[in-house]
Amino acid sequence: MIGKTVIPFGPQHAVFPEPFHWRLVMEEERVLDAIPGIGYMHRGIEQLATRMEFAKTLFLAERVCGICSFMHALAYAESLEKLMDVEVPPRAKYLRTIWAELARLQSHLLWIGLAADAFGFESLFMQAWRVREYVMDMVEFTEGGRVMTSSVTIGGVRRDLHEEAIEFLLENLDKLEVGFEEVYQVFTEDPLIKHRTVGVGILSKEDSIRLGAVGPTLRGSGVAQDMRMLGYAAYGELEFQPVVEDSCDSYARMVVRLKECFQSINLIRQAIKKLPDGDVLVKVRGKPEGEVVTRIEQPRGELLYYIKANGTKSLERFRIRTPTLSNLPPLMHMIKGACLADVPVITLSIDTCIACTER
Amino acid sequence: MFEMLNTILKNLFSGPVTRPYPAQRREPFASTRGQIKSVIENCIFCMRCQAACPANCIVVDRKEQTWSVDPYRCIVCGMCVEVCPTEAIIMNRHYRDPVKHREPIVKHQEGPIPKINPKAKGIN
Amino acid sequence: MLAGVKEITKDDLLEEVQKLAGENWRLISITGTDTGSGIDLIYHFDQELTLLNLRFQIDYGETIPSITPYYFCAFVPENELKDFLGVEVTNLPVDYQHLFIISELTPVKIPLLRKAAGDDAGEVKPE
Numbered sequence: 001m002i003g004k005t006v007i008p009f010g011p012q013h014a015v016f017p018e019p020f021h022w023r024l025v026m027e028e029e030r031v032l033d034a035i036p037g038i039g040y041m042h043r044g045i046e047q048l049a050t051r052m053e054f055a056k057t058l059f060l061a062e063r064v065c066g067i068c069s070f071m072h073a074l075a076y077a078e079s080l081e082k083l084m085d086v087e088v089p090p091r092a093k094y095l096r097t098i099w100a101e102l103a104r105l106q107s108h109l110l111w112i113g114l115a116a117d118a119f120g121f122e123s124l125f126m127q128a129w130r131v132r133e134y135v136m137d138m139v140e141f142t143e144g145g146r147v148m149t150s151s152v153t154i155g156g157v158r159r160d161l162h163e164e165a166i167e168f169l170l171e172n173l174d175k176l177e178v179g180f181e182e183v184y185q186v187f188t189e190d191p192l193i194k195h196r197t198v199g200v201g202i203l204s205k206e207d208s209i210r211l212g213a214v215g216p217t218l219r220g221s222g223v224a225q226d227m228r229m230l231g232y233a234a235y236g237e238l239e240f241q242p243v244v245e246d247s248c249d250s251y252a253r254m255v256v257r258l259k260e261c262f263q264s265i266n267l268i269r270q271a272i273k274k275l276p277d278g279d280v281l282v283k284v285r286g287k288p289e290g291e292v293v294t295r296i297e298q299p300r301g302e303l304l305y306y307i308k309a310n311g312t313k314s315l316e317r318f319r320i321r322t323p324t325l326s327n328l329p330p331l332m333h334m335i336k337g338a339c340l341a342d343v344p345v346i347t348l349s350i351d352t353c354i355a356c357t358e359r
Numbered sequence: 360m361f362e363m364l365n366t367i368l369k370n371l372f373s374g375p376v377t378r379p380y381p382a383q384r385r386e387p388f389a390s391t392r393g394q395i396k397s398v399i400e401n402c403i404f405c406m407r408c409q410a411a412c413p414a415n416c417i418v419v420d421r422k423e424q425t426w427s428v429d430p431y432r433c434i435v436c437g438m439c440v441e442v443c444p445t446e447a448i449i450m451n452r453h454y455r456d457p458v459k460h461r462e463p464i465v466k467h468q469e470g471p472i473p474k475i476n477p478k479a480k481g482i483n
Numbered sequence: 484m485l486a487g488v489k490e491i492t493k494d495d496l497l498e499e500v501q502k503l504a505g506e507n508w509r510l511i512s513i514t515g516t517d518t519g520s521g522i523d524l525i526y527h528f529d530q531e532l533t534l535l536n537l538r539f540q541i542d543y544g545e546t547i548p549s550i551t552p553y554y555f556c557a558f559v560p561e562n563e564l565k566d567f568l569g570v571e572v573t574n575l576p577v578d579y580q581h582l583f584i585i586s587e588l589t590p591v592k593i594p595l596l597r598k599a600a601g602d603d604a605g606e607v608k609p610e
């Protein structure tokens with residue numbers, strides 16, 4: 001009988017792109033208990049927002065996360081529009097939808113590459129990122145920046161899609177679909193990947209709700225919940241169903257993300273087809289007052305913004321709850337009882353984004 | 360088995376996806392936000408860009424007739440370009456080059472401040 | 484303005500939360516705001532895309548009971564409350580001792596309290 005050992009895992013570890021620490025209490029190869037340690041990159045965005053002008057805070061919100069920057073800007077703009085009673089023109093709503101789906105695609109493809117890398121599948125990692133480059137091109141062509149797009153503003157969007165851009169989008173979507181199909185096949189058929197993920201990191205349906213899981217983690221456990229069903233931006237007018245998998249393991253969460261890529265491609269095509277004409281921006285006057293809760297589906301799950309404004313030029317309270325923060329308790333639950341070698345795969349399976357967790 | 364053969368053949372006969380970077384560069388897209396440039400002759404020193412900049416990196420001095428930007432603070436959001444009434448700031452699609460020292464770019468305007476009607480957009 | 488708010492008192496909290504836990508609501512988060520006269524707490528819950536907010540106010544320095552017996556995941560936002568607003572939470576199973584997200588090196592101790600902002604409150608100016 002061997003006693004308990006405590007293994008510090010991280011903050012610098014080969015599979016995590018960001019500093020994230022696990023304190024693993026082990027008995028032989030099994031994890032008995034796991035305590036996460038975060039806070040290596042806290043930037044104090046919530047406090048800074050209460051001292052900046054609200055219009056400039058948009059750019060601050062965009063910088064909460066380096067991957068889903070568009071989603072944060074969208075959530076912020078949607079919240080302030082609710083506070084200030086601004087009706088966004090329909091064309092702007094559709095453009096927001098298109099860009100939000102592009103952001104989801106690039107984030108999922110990024111994760112797919114990283115996951116392949118964590119399995120030790122280097123060539124698949126490169127294939128996934130090669131496909132991702134089509135998305136990055138689309139983002140840069142239509143929004144002007146690869147990561148920090150600054151394309152949403154309060155009252156609409158700052159850029160319009162002209163004919164040429166729409167052609168570019170459709171052309172690249174076709175290329176992307178063909179390329180992604182190959183990656184998808186490898187992921188769903190390869191025995192090695194199945195061996196690493198099937199039955200690893202089980203999170204049952206009841207646990208997922210009780211522990212507050214969000215996004216693909218929740219949908220991988222058989223709960224059909226997708227914040228896009230709330231119908232923000234133009235989602236209310238497009239046809240889609242949340243992707244749900246029932247096997248509750250890391251494999252299910254992976255398949256949810258893979259299938260969501262196809263769903264995003266489909267949504268972009270639908271939105272382009274229905275794209276209405278007209279303005280993309282309305283003038284916004286006055287100062288925000290009141291409080292609002294906005295929920296938006298990020299690639300990693302539900303994002304909650306709570307904003308309280310008091311009619312001055314800065315906000316009174318700016319609260320961000322990012323999806324990874326909600327997914328930490330389910331992750332602790334999944335890791336208990338797992339092998340040490342599975343810890344990286346399970347941790348990756350919720351798609352951790354530490355920077356936005358610490359904002 | 361045949362599938363694998365297919366893949367092998369495809370990879371043998373298709374060229375690389377990557378570019379030999381410094382030797383061959385991709386042209387940035389027309390709408391790329393690269394860096395901002397000042398057209399100081401047009402500036403009327405109205406301070407709008409300074410007020411709108413979220414990174415607080417523009418300093419406009421009306422008395423001295425100088426306009427300066429710290430390019431390493433600038434987040435290339437394009438707000439200053441949007442608010443400038445006389446198109447005295449333009450967006451360039453090439454990213455800024457690496458430097459050895461971080462220094463603000465200071466532009467000085469000679470002669471009297473031009474009388475440009477701020478409503479007349481598209482003067483260039 | 485905020486939709487789906489239910490005003491409660493601090494003493495009702497555990498009872499209400501127990502009821503929600505029984506009905507399978509999902510805890511989204513807990514938000515604390517320094518209102519100047521105390522701290523305003525909102526517990527956000529969700530069920531099938533319906534949002535429910537339980538809300539009550541406490542004074543500075545008052546403690547609140549932890550809801551981790553019903554929702555284990557509450558330890559994350561409760562530790563955040565401790566870090567950012569200095570709200571003491573009793574019976575916290577995973578207690579980071581004010582060091583969950585901020586560290587000993589953070590210059591401002593309880594950053595989201597108005598008092599903590601101190602002299603340098605106001606807009607951020609260029610250096």
Ligand code: SF4
Pocket residue numbers: 395411412413414415416417428432433434435436437438439440
């Ligand atoms: S681009 Fe944005 S950050 Fe840069 S100087 Fe202009 S307003 Fe400031």
Ligand code: SF4
Pocket residue numbers: 401402403404405406407408409419426442443444445446447448
């Ligand atoms: S907004 Fe344009 S004209 Fe006004 S100070 Fe800035 S650069 Fe000059």
